[in-house]
Amino acid sequence: MELAEGKLKFIEAWGKLGSEWGINRTMAQVHALLLVSADALTTEDIMSELNISRGNANMNLRDLIGWGLIEKQHKPGERKEYFFADKNTWNIARQVAKERKKRELDPIIKLLNELSEAKGDDKSRDFKTFKTTVKDINKLAKNVNKTLETMLKAEESWFWSSIFKIFK
Numbered sequence: 647m648e649l650a651e652g653k654l655k656f657i658e659a660w661g662k663l664g665s666e667w668g669i670n671r672t673m674a675q676v677h678a679l680l681l682v683s684a685d686a687l688t689t690e691d692i693m694s695e696l697n698i699s700r701g702n703a704n705m706n707l708r709d710l711i712g713w714g715l716i717e718k719q720h721k722p723g724e725r726k727e728y729f730f731a732d733k734n735t736w737n738i739a740r741q742v743a744k745e746r747k748k749r750e751l752d753p754i755i756k757l758l759n760e761l762s763e764a765k766g767d768d769k770s771r772d773f774k775t776f777k778t779t780v781k782d783i784n785k786l787a788k789n790v791n792k793t794l795e796t797m798l799k800a801e802e803s804w805f806w807s808s809i810f811k812i813f814k
Contacts, residue, residue, distance in 0.1 A: 657682070660675065714745065715742075
């Protein structure tokens with residue numbers, strides 16, 4: 647397989663994976679292109695490589711910056727903006743986890759905390775079932791949150807050695 651074909655396959659696969667992270671396919675493809683590019687790219691480079699519009703490129707670049715997955719840089723004497731991605735996979739995984747926690751887990755924990763305060767007839771089977779279910783899901787969500795917090799603070803080697811100890 648030649649490099650160009652390999653890059654295209656990687657970009658396509660990363661795009662599919664992106665939907666699993668909670669981001670759109672094109673956003674993940676832009677990220678993939680920046681990951682496999684040795685040099686920072688301009689918006690025009692990205693538009694050309696991925697055959698997307700300027701608006702689509704700009705929107706996805708802005709979103710990737712918001713996710714903390716890419717950065718913008720200026721080169722002295724040039725008006726164009728250049729974009730590059732951190733290529734450290736541990737940093738990428740932590741950043742995606744951090745964003746997903748903020749966007750998905752934190753709001754559900756807040757809701758579950760509110761739901762756990764619901765009032766009702768303690769003798770009602772429906773109320774007992776509701777309270778038990780909310781309590782159990784809240785406990786699980788908080789444990790997931792603790793695990794993510796640990797991952798976000800951890801160094802890569804410590805995290806993986808801890809995970810492997812669990813499975814021994």
